[in-house]
Structures are given as structure tokens and as C-alpha cells.
Amino acid sequence: MLRPAMSQAVAPFPVVDHQRVVFPDGLALDCGAVVRPLVVAYRTYGTLNADRSNAVLVCHALTGDQYVAETHPVTGRPGWWESVVGPGRPIDTDRFFVVCANVLGGCMGSTGPREEMTDAEGRGLGRPWGTDFPLVTIRDMVRAQKRLVDHLGIARLLCVVGGSMGGMQVLEWAAEYPDAVFAAAPIATAAHHSAQNIAFHEVGRAAIHADPDWAGGRYWETGRVPAQGLSVARMVAHITYLSEQALTRKFGRRLRGASALTFLEDVFEVESYLRHQGSTFVRRFDANSYLTITRAMDYFDLAAEHGGELANAFRGTRTRFFVASFSSDWLFPTSESRALVRALNAAAANVSFVEITSDKGHDAFLLDEPDFHRALGGFLRGAAERVGV
Amino acid sequence: MLRPAMSQAVAPFPVVDHQRVVFPDGLALDCGAVVRPLVVAYRTYGTLNADRSNAVLVCHALTGDQYVAETHPVTGRPGWWESVVGPGRPIDTDRFFVVCANVLGGCMGSTGPREEMTDAEGRGLGRPWGTDFPLVTIRDMVRAQKRLVDHLGIARLLCVVGGSMGGMQVLEWAAEYPDAVFAAAPIATAAHHSAQNIAFHEVGRAAIHADPDWAGGRYWETGRVPAQGLSVARMVAHITYLSEQALTRKFGRRLRGASALTFLEDVFEVESYLRHQGSTFVRRFDANSYLTITRAMDYFDLAAEHGGELANAFRGTRTRFFVASFSSDWLFPTSESRALVRALNAAAANVSFVEITSDKGHDAFLLDEPDFHRALGGFLRGAAERVGV
Known part of the structure; x- marks a missing residue:
């Protein structure tokens, strides 16, 4: 009955050479700490057009990473959203320039607990951050992504899209940087984490x-x-x-x-x-x-960040929203998406909502769901036409 | 961030002196093993009447035990079903003789992993069974209870009642010993454990x-x-x-x-x-x-025990059934109770079914739910009147 030992050797620092950008001035976090430098690991797919108007930012979920549409460098498996992102896919890399960053606090090359700890001047301390890594929020993650997007010379994203925790980031993007987000697609998500x-x-x-x-x-x-x-x-x-x-x-x-x-x-x-x-x-x-x-994720509560009223997060927004939920998702149920849509309506936002009938649960947003793919693809094409991409 | 150590001293055998009955010949289990002797720890409340017709067997859930309606000898807290079992309660101990046994495999005095291991002749081996304790089934638990009920001189139980895993035992009682069960109340349960x-x-x-x-x-x-x-x-x-x-x-x-x-x-x-x-x-x-x-619990699949057809478990039964579920129970949802009721109907059984509206989830069967208590109490009084108790 003894379980086989599952211990594994671990190198002090990761060995994969991720594509990254380093911001030496670092990032001030909600908790008051500053991480310096800020490193953002990311991947891009497709080509940025001349007027930089065709960029789509994909935000990944809890255990996702930036390897959206290519073979994963650690597991050797396909990218986590290849059914959605790629040539001819709903997020068509023949037409759009797709960016995805490993979240702040992640473990695929962005500043996080597994990376080398630094002091206030940004000097490496020769050991990982580990649990000395400061508490980060979804808003901190989005601030780090904003630095990347600025670095890439993109003033306005055609769309920010993501499911689950990715959807939380989408909402934070729309709330914090409304002028930088033409369209937003929060999927299988909620404006706060439930008990x-x-x-x-x-x-x-x-x-x-x-x-x-x-x-x-x-x-x-x-x-x-x-x-x-x-x-x-x-x-x-x-x-x-x-x-x-x-x-x-x-x-x-x-x-x-x-x-x-x-x-x-x-x-x-x-x-x-x-x-x-x-x-x-x-x-x-x-x-x-x-x-x-x-x-x-647990700390995420967009209404609390805006005086307790979710609609306040979106007052005056010109962003177009596409909200999608899945009927059998009990982790982020449709009722959460409806509450979000009500708040967007109360803020007079441009919002479309669809509940996809699926028996696959929360995972449905990652799986082969043709109705979802058609709806997301249509929303994105409509946004692109409006912008003239 | 280090968790405080939670280790606790443990005596090799339990120190509480539970009320028990010992069956020296032991019990043959579904897995083929024999545990010898069989020890059943139990508690009773109320008085058995002269014709032994007022006995109600309560079956406990996964983490319950025989201390239904009295202070628990280990925790010092009230019995786990004092809202349901007691003088003037739905299972009225002024009227009924209530029996509850610690399940086979449990840890409150019945034969189980924490009790002393025995050899084939029933001789103690000086150490607990631990993981050498054989696999037991819900049916084995019920067989052990049947030995106790026989020992108490009760030929027919007025009612067998229990929630969750207790409900599984109720169903097994009704299927295995239909003539010994006048009425059966499986609550917040299912005829099999779901994936x-x-x-x-x-x-x-x-x-x-x-x-x-x-x-x-x-x-x-x-x-x-x-x-x-x-x-x-x-x-x-x-x-x-x-x-x-x-x-x-x-x-x-x-x-x-x-x-x-x-x-x-x-x-x-x-x-x-x-x-x-x-x-x-x-x-x-x-x-x-x-x-x-x-x-x-995982192995429990009453239909599989009866040729794959749940109704077969109840063919020809004269037992009266009271099936209850709770609207917000997602562990044993109402759909499972409905499937059970359909099978009972197909077997032409006498069955009443109620879904109690509650937002307390699976735990509702243990909590203060007046509608449930009224329904259960009414069912039991009706059965008692029919029997002439």
C-alpha cells in the first residue's frame, strides 16, 4: 500500500530558454512591494500590421502559459489553445498578431517564485524567490502585460481574450486600460472568486x-x-x-x-x-x-476594487464585450457571467452574451466546442472589420 | 509559511469502552475473506416493546458512528442526529426502540482497521489490522448489522433509516432482507456512487x-x-x-x-x-x-448486484419506502433519488418521494430542516400505525 516515491530532482533555476523582455525599473505591486527587474516571458504568433492595429492579447489560465499555439517546450505536447489560435482558426494568425505572456508569478520565465530573487536594486541573490515572492493580484499581472504591450509598440489591442483566470485578466484590462482595449472577450469566468x-x-x-x-x-x-x-x-x-x-x-x-x-x-x-x-x-x-x-485568483474581486459596484469598473467604456459561459460549468457557472453582463448593461457597455450548451464543464473553453468557436470567431471578425483590419 | 506540526500521539488500540456484541464465528465477506470474531459496537435508545415490533435501525454515514442521540464519548459534542432522534423527535424514542451500530470497517468499536487483527481461528495478533483489514462492502456492513438485530431478538424492523452512506445501507437492507424491513427511508443517497x-x-x-x-x-x-x-x-x-x-x-x-x-x-x-x-x-x-x-462507498452499485437492473433489487418487496432528497445537494442530487424512485415504481413497490427545498447542500439531512423532519416523522408514524405500535 505504500505509494511509490514521487520525488523528482529539481534544478534551482529553470533550464528552458524562454523568450523574454526585461524591464529594469521593475513593477510596483498592489501589496506595496516592488519587483525589480520585471521580466515578462511571452510568445507571439502572426505578424503585426503596419498601423499596429491587429494585435490580440491572449491571457492564460491558472496552469496555462504563453505556449498557446505551438509545441510546449517542457511537455512536448500541443499548445493549450491550438483549437482556437492558429491559421484559419477563430483567432486567425493569418490575420491577427497574437501575443501571450506568462503571468507574473508564473513559472515559465516571467518574474515569479521560481526565478532568481532580487534585492531592491535588482541585484540577483543567487537563490529563487520561493515563498519570499510577494503577493500578486490579477491587476498586477495585467500591469506587467501592459508593459509588454507598450514595449511592442501597440497602443490599442484589437482584443483581449481569455478563459477562467484569463477572463479575470480580460476584465481587469478593460477596467484599467479601457482606451487600450477595443474589444474584450472574458470567457468562463467571473468578476470575483466564489467562496x-x-x-x-x-x-x-x-x-x-x-x-x-x-x-x-x-x-x-x-x-x-x-x-x-x-x-x-x-x-x-x-x-x-x-x-x-x-x-x-x-x-x-x-x-x-x-x-x-x-x-x-x-x-x-x-x-x-x-x-x-x-x-x-x-x-x-x-x-x-x-x-x-x-x-x-482568490483575491480577485473587481467590484471591491471599484467601490463595491461592479458597473463602476466599466463606466464610460467604449470597449465591445463578448461574454461566454458553458452550461455545465459549475466552477464558473453561467450565473456569474449573467451578473457580469448585468453590470456591463448598467454601465451602458456594448456587450453580447452567449451560454454555450456543453456537457464538458469548465474545461469546455479549452476543448472542441464548434458553437463557441463560431461565436468567438464572429465577434473577433466583427471587431476587426470595425477597426479596418 | 511552514505549517505547524499536526502529529498526534496515538494509542495502538482505542481506549473508549464501547458497548459491543461479539460473534465468535465471525463474518464471511463479499471479498472472500472471513473476519473472526465479528464485533459490532452499538447503542440503543428507548425501549423495545413486548412483541419487538417498534425497532428502528439508524444507519450512519461515512464519518458518523453509533452515538446518534447522546453526547459523543470522544468529542463531548451532541449526538450527530439529535434533531431527528429523541423524545418527541421525528424518530421518537418515547415510542420507538432505536438501534445504531458502528459500521464494519469503522473506528468506534466495531471490527475494523483500528481493532486488533485476528488470525483465521480468531486469535488476537497483538497489533491492529491497519491496511491488512479486508475490503468490505456496504452489503457486508448490513450483514453485520443483521447479526446484531438477530441478537437483539428482532425479527422485523419497523424501519431502517439513514442518509448518505446510511441510505446506501438502507437500500441494501431492503434488497437483502425484505421480510425484515417493514419500512425503509433512504435519504440523500443513491443506488450507486457516481464517477x-x-x-x-x-x-x-x-x-x-x-x-x-x-x-x-x-x-x-x-x-x-x-x-x-x-x-x-x-x-x-x-x-x-x-x-x-x-x-x-x-x-x-x-x-x-x-x-x-x-x-x-x-x-x-x-x-x-x-x-x-x-x-x-x-x-x-x-x-x-x-x-x-x-x-x-465507491464499490456500491446495487443494480450491478442484481443483474444490472436496479428494479430487480426490489422485485416482490412489501417494504414501504420513503425517499427524500435536498434541492441543493450536488453530491447525491435529486436526480439520483428520482432514478431510485423509478426503479421502485418499476418493481411495483410502495414508495413516497419528496425533494426538500433547502440551500444547505448534502449536509441538510443532518441539520434543522423542519419540512424534512415533518415528512420523515409522518412516514414513521404511518408505518407504526399500520403495524399497530
Whole structure:
């Protein structure tokens, strides 16, 4: 019954050479700290046109990264949104210049817990930030992206688009930089994180904290990573990404072996699947980043940032909004999108809303959902025509 | 950021002197093993009448026990169903003789992983069963209860009642011993465990397995219990017991302190609550029992036991059924109760069904729900009148 050891060697710093831009003056965060320098790792797809009017910023979700539409450098698997971003896809890279940045606090090259800690003057301290990395907010993530977008010479984004935590960033973009966002597509998201979502995140964090290999966050000193804790965190999160229908359709109560009445692990197919999800995740994701980013999501409350009234976040906006939810998503249910649409209506914003019928749960925004792809593609083409791209 | 150590001293065997009955011949289990002797710890409330016709068997849920309507000997807290069982309560102990047994595989005195392991002749081996305890099923639990009921001289129970896993036992009683069950009240339950429910259980088991203090299940040798792993298991389970509405009403996004942007733990009240739930649970519950009982629930599939057709489990039954669900229960949703009612109808059984409107989630069956209490009390009084109690 002993679990196989899941410890893995870990280099003190990442070995992948990500494309990055360094801002030596750093970034002042909501919590009062300054990270200096600010490093933003990013990828682009397609070509920026002459008047720089065809840029689409894609914002990634909790465990996503900047490798949207190409083979992932760590896992070797396809990009996480290749069904949506690429030549002839809804976000057509033959027409649009697509940018995606690893979020601040992430673990794929942007400033975050796994990168080298710096002092107030920006000097490297020879060890990772780890849990000394300051608390970041969704707004901080968006501020870092704004620096990148400015660096690329783009005054106005044709569209900012993202699902889940990516959608939170879209909303923050529209609220903070309305003149820089012609169109915004927050998908399968909400204007705040619910008590239930906070609770599920807390379970994941507790599992990481409980892993002795976490070592108070200083696991680079031991050469081991908290693989079991991070794996449990991923397992519970993964359940919330799927619908009950999707789990039942995929696995039902199917057994892995012929004999049911054994006490082996992974008796049911769904268990084996979850364990696989957990164990593959730890190969690509940093536990301290997971703690940092889940906290950022938990803190997100756009209404609270605007005097307690969500509509205030969008007063006077000229941005066009496309809000989409999925009928079986219980993590970010349609009711959250409706609340967002009501606030946008109250702010007299230009908004279209669609609930996509799907039994795939929250994950639907990442999967093959033709109705969603048609709706998003149509919205983007309409925006492009209006701008003259 | 280091979590405080949660290790606790643990005696090799429990110290509470539970009321028990010992069956020296033991019990043959579905898995083929025999546990010998079989010990059933139980409590009774009220008085058995002269013709032994007023007995109500209460079946407890995953983390419940036999202390239904009295102060718990370990926690010192009220019994888990005092709102339902007691003088003048829906299950009126002035009128009925109430019996509740700790389930086989449990940790409150019945044969289970925390009790002393025995050999084939029933001789004690001087150490707990631990993970050598054989796999048990819901049907095995019910067989053990049947031995107790026979021992008490009760040929027919007026009613078998229970919620959640208790409801699974009710269904198994009605299917296995129809002539011994005049009335059956399966509440907030289902005739099988769903893929999503299996998945949540698997997260809990993975968290226990991941705790080094679990020590391959032999934690009595170290004097420590896998408190952190069991606590994480309890936390995730607890989320599933509550509705999103209940969590939001109880906690919303309220912060524990004045300042939001700190990186302390338990920033939100919901986190503090969950951690408290986890840490109090480990004081009263055995991790190996948790593994054993969750597995029993996962395996439960009454239709599969009856040729794949749920109605077959109840063909020819004369038992009266009272099926109840709660509108915001997403762990055992109303759709599962409806499927059960359809099967009972197909078997021409006498069945009444009620969905109680409640925003308290799965936990509602344990809480103050007057409509539920009235319905259950009415059903039981009707059965009693028919029997002439």
C-alpha cells in the first residue's frame, strides 16, 4: 500500500530558454512591494500590421502559459489553445498578431517564485524567490502585460481574450486600460472568486503545505519537489474543471481490471486518470507558483476594487464585450457571467452574451466546442472589420 | 509559511469502552475473506416493546458512528442526529426502540482497521489490522448489522433509516432482507456512487497516502497519525457536503483580518473554517477506516448486484419506502433519488418521494430542516400505525 516515491530532482533555476523582455525599473505591486527587474516571458504568433492595429492579447489560465499555439517546450505536447489560435482558426494568425505572456508569478520565465530573487536594486541573490515572492493580484499581472504591450509598440489591442483566470485578466484590462482595449472577450469566468472556489483552492494549498518535500517552500535546497502535494492539488482542481456528466461519460464506474473486490489503488478508471493528471502536472509546474497564482485568483474581486459596484469598473467604456459561459460549468457557472453582463448593461457597455450548451464543464473553453468557436470567431471578425483590419 | 506540526500521539488500540456484541464465528465477506470474531459496537435508545415490533435501525454515514442521540464519548459534542432522534423527535424514542451500530470497517468499536487483527481461528495478533483489514462492502456492513438485530431478538424492523452512506445501507437492507424491513427511508443517497463522487474520494485517499505519517498504514508503530493527510481529505469532502449557496451565505468572501493583501494562511473565513473541520476530524477518526469506508462507498452499485437492473433489487418487496432528497445537494442530487424512485415504481413497490427545498447542500439531512423532519416523522408514524405500535 505504500505509494511509490514521487520525488523528482529539481534544478534551482529553470533550464528552458524562454523568450523574454526585461524591464529594469521593475513593477510596483498592489501589496506595496516592488519587483525589480520585471521580466515578462511571452510568445507571439502572426505578424503585426503596419498601423499596429491587429494585435490580440491572449491571457492564460491558472496552469496555462504563453505556449498557446505551438509545441510546449517542457511537455512536448500541443499548445493549450491550438483549437482556437492558429491559421484559419477563430483567432486567425493569418490575420491577427497574437501575443501571450506568462503571468507574473508564473513559472515559465516571467518574474515569479521560481526565478532568481532580487534585492531592491535588482541585484540577483543567487537563490529563487520561493515563498519570499510577494503577493500578486490579477491587476498586477495585467500591469506587467501592459508593459509588454507598450514595449511592442501597440497602443490599442484589437482584443483581449481569455478563459477562467484569463477572463479575470480580460476584465481587469478593460477596467484599467479601457482606451487600450477595443474589444474584450472574458470567457468562463467571473468578476470575483466564489467562496466555493476559494475553498477548493485552499484544499490544494493545504495539500502542498502538508508535503514535507515542500520544505517551507525552500525545496530547491533539497533537490526534491513537493510532487505528492502538488499532485493532490491538481487532482482536486481537475475534478472541478469537469462536469459530472463529462466524468460519467468518460469513465462512469468502469473498473480497470476484471476483479472489483480488490484493495488495490486505481481500481476505477477515473482514479487512474486523476492520478495521471496529478503526476504529469508536477513535471511542468512549480508548487510555489501554484500557491501564488491561486491566491491571486482568490483575491480577485473587481467590484471591491471599484467601490463595491461592479458597473463602476466599466463606466464610460467604449470597449465591445463578448461574454461566454458553458452550461455545465459549475466552477464558473453561467450565473456569474449573467451578473457580469448585468453590470456591463448598467454601465451602458456594448456587450453580447452567449451560454454555450456543453456537457464538458469548465474545461469546455479549452476543448472542441464548434458553437463557441463560431461565436468567438464572429465577434473577433466583427471587431476587426470595425477597426479596418 | 511552514505549517505547524499536526502529529498526534496515538494509542495502538482505542481506549473508549464501547458497548459491543461479539460473534465468535465471525463474518464471511463479499471479498472472500472471513473476519473472526465479528464485533459490532452499538447503542440503543428507548425501549423495545413486548412483541419487538417498534425497532428502528439508524444507519450512519461515512464519518458518523453509533452515538446518534447522546453526547459523543470522544468529542463531548451532541449526538450527530439529535434533531431527528429523541423524545418527541421525528424518530421518537418515547415510542420507538432505536438501534445504531458502528459500521464494519469503522473506528468506534466495531471490527475494523483500528481493532486488533485476528488470525483465521480468531486469535488476537497483538497489533491492529491497519491496511491488512479486508475490503468490505456496504452489503457486508448490513450483514453485520443483521447479526446484531438477530441478537437483539428482532425479527422485523419497523424501519431502517439513514442518509448518505446510511441510505446506501438502507437500500441494501431492503434488497437483502425484505421480510425484515417493514419500512425503509433512504435519504440523500443513491443506488450507486457516481464517477464524480469516486473522484473526490480518491483525492482524499491520495492525500492520506501522501502523508509520510501514514507510514504505509502502520502508523501505530510510530505513535503518530497522518493528521495532515486526513485533514486534507476531510476538507475536500466537507466542501462537497455544502452547497455553493451555503458556503457563500456562511462565509462569502469575508476576510479574517483587516488587511487583504497579506500572504498569511487562512486569509478568508472559509479557509479557517475548513482547516478547523480538518483538524478536529483527525482527533476522532482513523485514517485507515477512512480508506476502508470510502472504498466501500465507491464499490456500491446495487443494480450491478442484481443483474444490472436496479428494479430487480426490489422485485416482490412489501417494504414501504420513503425517499427524500435536498434541492441543493450536488453530491447525491435529486436526480439520483428520482432514478431510485423509478426503479421502485418499476418493481411495483410502495414508495413516497419528496425533494426538500433547502440551500444547505448534502449536509441538510443532518441539520434543522423542519419540512424534512415533518415528512420523515409522518412516514414513521404511518408505518407504526399500520403495524399497530
